[in-house]
Amino acid sequence: MDTHTSTSPDRLIYMANQIGDFFNSQGHDHAVAGIAEHIKKFWDPRMRKKIFEHLDAGGAGLKPNVLEAIASLKK
Amino acid sequence: MSLVHEIDFGTPRSKSEKMVTLTIDGQSVSVPEGTSIMRAAMEMGTQIPKLCATDMVDAFGSCRLCLVEIEGRAGTPASCTTPAMDGLVVHTQNARLAALRKGVMELYISDHPLDCLTCAANGDCELQDMAGAVGLRDVRYGYDGENHVFAKSGPKHNHNSPEACENDHWMAKDESNPYFTYDPSKCIVCSRCVRACEEVQGTFALTISGRGFESRVSPGMSESFLDSECVSCGACVQACPTATLTEKAVIEIGQPEHSAVTTCAYCGVGCTFKAEMRGEELVRMVPYKDGKANRGHSCVKGRFAWGYANHKERILNPMIREKITDPWQEVSWDEAFNFAAKKFKGIQAKHGRDSIGGITSSRCTNEEVFVVQKLIRAGFGNNNVDTCARVCHSPTGYGLSSTFGTSAGTQDFDSVEDTDVVMIIGANPTDGHPVFASRLKKRLRAGAKLIVVDPRQTDIVRSAHIEAQHHLPLMPGTNVAVLTALAHVIVTEGLADETFIRERCDWSEFEDWAAFVAQPNHSPEATAIMTGVDPKELRAAARLFATGGNGAIYYGLGVTEHSQGSTTVIAIANLAMATGNIGRPGVGVNPLRGQNNVQGSCDMGSFPHELPGYRHISGDAVREQFEAMWNVKLNSEPGLRIPNMFDAATEGTFMGLYVQGEDILQSDPNTKHVVAALSAMECVIVHDLFLNETANYAHVFFPGSTFLEKNGTFTNAERRIQRVRKVMSPKNGLEDWEVTLGFAKALGYEMSYNHPSEIMDEIAALTPTFAGVSYAKLEEVGSVQWPCNEKQPLGTPIMHMDGFVRGKGKFMLTEYIATDERTGPRFPLLLTTGRILSQYNVGAQTRRTENVVWHEEDRLELHPHDAELRGIRDGDWVRLQSRAGETTLRALLTERMAPGVVYTTFHHPTTQANVITTEFSDWATNCPEYKVTAVQISPSNGPSEWQKEYDEQARQSRRIAMPVVEAAE
Numbered sequence A: 001m002d003t004h005t006s007t008s009p010d011r012l013i014y015m016a017n018q019i020g021d022f023f024n025s026q027g028h029d030h031a032v033a034g035i036a037e038h039i040k041k042f043w044d045p046r047m048r049k050k051i052f053e054h055l056d057a058g059g060a061g062l063k064p065n066v067l068e069a070i071a072s073l074k075k
Numbered sequence B: 001m002s003l004v005h006e007i008d009f010g011t012p013r014s015k016s017e018k019m020v021t022l023t024i025d026g027q028s029v030s031v032p033e034g035t036s037i038m039r040a041a042m043e044m045g046t047q048i049p050k051l052c053a054t055d056m057v058d059a060f061g062s063c064r065l066c067l068v069e070i071e072g073r074a075g076t077p078a079s080c081t082t083p084a085m086d087g088l089v090v091h092t093q094n095a096r097l098a099a100l101r102k103g104v105m106e107l108y109i110s111d112h113p114l115d116c117l118t119c120a121a122n123g124d125c126e127l128q129d130m131a132g133a134v135g136l137r138d139v140r141y142g143y144d145g146e147n148h149v150f151a152k153s154g155p156k157h158n159h160n161s162p163e164a165c166e167n168d169h170w171m172a173k174d175e176s177n178p179y180f181t182y183d184p185s186k187c188i189v190c191s192r193c194v195r196a197c198e199e200v201q202g203t204f205a206l207t208i209s210g211r212g213f214e215s216r217v218s219p220g221m222s223e224s225f226l227d228s229e230c231v232s233c234g235a236c237v238q239a240c241p242t243a244t245l246t247e248k249a250v251i252e253i254g255q256p257e258h259s260a261v262t263t264c265a266y267c268g269v270g271c272t273f274k275a276e277m278r279g280e281e282l283v284r285m286v287p288y289k290d291g292k293a294n295r296g297h298s299c300v301k302g303r304f305a306w307g308y309a310n311h312k313e314r315i316l317n318p319m320i321r322e323k324i325t326d327p328w329q330e331v332s333w334d335e336a337f338n339f340a341a342k343k344f345k346g347i348q349a350k351h352g353r354d355s356i357g358g359i360t361s362s363r364c365t366n367e368e369v370f371v372v373q374k375l376i377r378a379g380f381g382n383n384n385v386d387t388c389a390r391v392c393h394s395p396t397g398y399g400l401s402s403t404f405g406t407s408a409g410t411q412d413f414d415s416v417e418d419t420d421v422v423m424i425i426g427a428n429p430t431d432g433h434p435v436f437a438s439r440l441k442k443r444l445r446a447g448a449k450l451i452v453v454d455p456r457q458t459d460i461v462r463s464a465h466i467e468a469q470h471h472l473p474l475m476p477g478t479n480v481a482v483l484t485a486l487a488h489v490i491v492t493e494g495l496a497d498e499t500f501i502r503e504r505c506d507w508s509e510f511e512d513w514a515a516f517v518a519q520p521n522h523s524p525e526a527t528a529i530m531t532g533v534d535p536k537e538l539r540a541a542a543r544l545f546a547t548g549g550n551g552a553i554y555y556g557l558g559v560t561e562h563s564q565g566s567t568t569v570i571a572i573a574n575l576a577m578a579t580g581n582i583g584r585p586g587v588g589v590n591p592l593r594g595q596n597n598v599q600g601s602c603d604m605g606s607f608p609h610e611l612p613g614y615r616h617i618s619g620d621a622v623r624e625q626f627e628a629m630w631n632v633k634l635n636s637e638p639g640l641r642i643p644n645m646f647d648a649a650t651e652g653t654f655m656g657l658y659v660q661g662e663d664i665l666q667s668d669p670n671t672k673h674v675v676a677a678l679s680a681m682e683c684v685i686v687h688d689l690f691l692n693e694t695a696n697y698a699h700v701f702f703p704g705s706t707f708l709e710k711n712g713t714f715t716n717a718e719r720r721i722q723r724v725r726k727v728m729s730p731k732n733g734l735e736d737w738e739v740t741l742g743f744a745k746a747l748g749y750e751m752s753y754n755h756p757s758e759i760m761d762e763i764a765a766l767t768p769t770f771a772g773v774s775y776a777k778l779e780e781v782g783s784v785q786w787p788c789n790e791k792q793p794l795g796t797p798i799m800h801m802d803g804f805v806r807g808k809g810k811f812m813l814t815e816y817i818a819t820d821e822r823t824g825p826r827f828p829l830l831l832t833t834g835r836i837l838s839q840y841n842v843g844a845q846t847r848r849t850e851n852v853v854w855h856e857e858d859r860l861e862l863h864p865h866d867a868e869l870r871g872i873r874d875g876d877w878v879r880l881q882s883r884a885g886e887t888t889l890r891a892l893l894t895e896r897m898a899p900g901v902v903y904t905t906f907h908h909p910t911t912q913a914n915v916i917t918t919e920f921s922d923w924a925t926n927c928p929e930y931k932v933t934a935v936q937i938s939p940s941n942g943p944s945e946w947q948k949e950y951d952e953q954a955r956q957s958r959r960i961a962m963p964v965v966e967a968a969e
């Protein structure tokens, strides 16, 4: 039975996309910057590390703006 | 020490600015126009005898004891109902007045028992005082005639006499209320109680039934207090001048002899009380008139529900155990500190510096929260600190700081007195914030308009003499769509306040926002299909809010506890800015905070990314200030938030947790996931009054102290910092801040404070918004609202007066995104959760008081139609299932719920409502989505397997080992 106790990285992907959904209405440039800033400000390093690893593995499931934002953060 | 005395001026203060001058007993006195002669006299120190007047209610003029003579006027008018006017010459005492007063008193006393010596009000009875004041020396009438005094009366006027006859006028005591009694034989029918219930509380539970000699005070339709509408706020008890309405504790203990002013530890209203004591025993709590949040009123929790402090289940000794399957071992404080410190150091050695953390409490004082976050940042060396505000109001912080620049409500509670249109969104103030609700209702009865946005028909929608102009019963989870539709109407119908926006906000951001909300897909008609709200009602509500004068928005957890919680807060801020409702009395955006110190715990740096005063941990300048003061290098990376801690625990990277005064297992969503996380940790420290649910998974238990046993401050929902004063020694031996200091010392990070005032001094030194706060200042002025600094030495009742804190107000786009928690064939109903008046939060305290008479169990509210479809009758056990889990509870059929939506509270651990709630959370802050869960319900025979297993585990886990050897002390 689905219990919603999804473990990362699924949960992190879900969270990142949710952040993306808020910023997307602001248009591409603002959205990518906003998402990146939000993740930088609020995610603990181990969460960021995990999402970077996921990005390196292809970033499946991350929506386009979110993918771009995370890539920009990783630099 | 002595009792804190408050002067009763007899009639309420007049707010007029025009002064009038009159002469009373040869002295000239100036008072605001509209002041009664009684009050004017009291202001110069002359107390005119009175019985039916008291300054918490309007004068009624029935007892005729307060008569005065006015030169040039005939007769002897009542001073409580006669207004002071320029040039009046008043005499309060002469032979004629004295004789009249004696006559009045004589009549009263002739129908009143004379058992003063053994009466509970002895020493605190205004009837007694007035008999003394008017010089009553004998009563010419006996009890021969009709009276209310004795059960039986007869020729011998002896109520003990067996041959006496029945007395129809006599009524037995009503002892149904757990906290106070009503003894009709002592009633003088002054109607102070009735007026208090109407004017102060707004419940209208009492009436005077009958006329003349027959008149009696009666709850409801001659019901007992418990069966009536009465919500047990106690205002009537406080108003009663005699022993008729008396606290049971006073009857049992006697009159108090000293008192101290302190602050309620229950909800975010932050009522202040006089804690009235006899020695170290609390006799009663009396709301403090000078309390700026409550203005002399309170609810049943603060006034009466403090018995938990002496409950037999309260734990008074520190305890430890190796495994959670072991029974607890009682140990000394030092042993407990050392055991815990050794475990935490071991975990860090094994799993790294970031593998431990802590949770601060929204129930503890600012000072206690500050030292816990300091311990974590400076002692643990990481930023894994969070607070249970995460699960309630974190979106408020995010939303309001993004738009306005501060993480707090904009007004004080007094502001409601200037409001013309009140919009309440996702809050149930009569249950959650009762004293604020009373003040709000008073304003509504005086003509302010009301809009309620809530899936449920909450009590405020329709109650005594109040009816909401518009109730928008939306589907849970569609707040953003409804708020954006309101904005759509305001913008497209040209109702936005352009002057305000041009002056105070960023115009181009406004234009973007206006274009966004004006899109046809955001109209009430287009969104109705999702929200379920009648577009006509919505349009009317928008017009009323935009054009009805001062508009104020009050909101609660029904806004924040959603996957779009932060977006909704932003939408609220947008709406307030668009209508120009910010920066003056009567308007604003006001989050109603759940727990007493939610605001304070957030202010004190309880979030993993923020130092005290909401400053990001990555900011070097600010961090360096703290480093210098604390003499340690701080980590510049944000730490884990509560849900992230649980995820990291299940994953094996987070192994030790110090939980101060919170029951995360009961209060956090998806109980099974929390259980898994707690079970995975190597050391959980619970610091609380009781073995709460979380403690079932703990290895160390630090017993806590109650708010009566410590010094400190709380900050209420209006940013008001108020003192908590110690009135008795901590039964557990240490105040909570001392416990944290003891643990820190064992860990090798010593903090030396002798008194919480020193902690406040450090907070003030490090936090610009608190710069002007000190215990000395609080002693002097009672309370201050932050920001309190050089510019605002007495604090800031209303924010953003001459510009937003962030500069220009920021409009932000709020796209509605449906939650992924959706109904479908398997889970066709939506569950939403809430609270009720007599219980508080997870109920740990209130369940351990007599308040249980009002709420013995959590019930599932559902519409009769949904019940009928499933063959469920009122009171049946039902199985409540979601994707996360299932539980059982009993059904309550009610039309307050829209079909398709069900509702429950979460005050009792056996209900396990959070077994049902899922882990969906707010996109910005991870505040859990408590308010929307797709569920199915079906008839059931009783508790679920999980509930049974859980109960058994809890029972096992709560065992305390018998001490092997009695310590020979």
Ligand code: SF4
Residues within 6 Å of the ligand: B193, B196, B197, B201, B203, B204, B205, B206, B219, B229, B230, B231, B232, B233, B234, B235, B236, B237
């Ligand atoms: S306790 Fe409060 S609600 Fe009850 S009768 Fe008294 S004033 Fe009214």
Ligand code: SF4
Residues within 6 Å of the ligand: B186, B187, B188, B189, B190, B191, B192, B193, B194, B217, B236, B239, B240, B241, B242, B244, B245
């Ligand atoms: S119960 Fe007390 S307050 Fe009420 S009418 Fe009687 S004496 Fe007055």
Ligand code: SF4
Residues within 6 Å of the ligand: B264, B265, B266, B267, B268, B269, B270, B271, B294, B298, B299, B300, B301, B302, B303, B433, B434, B435, B436
């Ligand atoms: S619970 Fe809230 S409203 Fe009730 S007395 Fe305490 S602070 Fe006031």
Ligand code: FES
Residues within 6 Å of the ligand: B049, B050, B051, B052, B053, B060, B061, B062, B063, B064, B065, B066, B078, B079, B080, B081
């Ligand atoms: S006090 Fe004025 S009439 Fe009773």
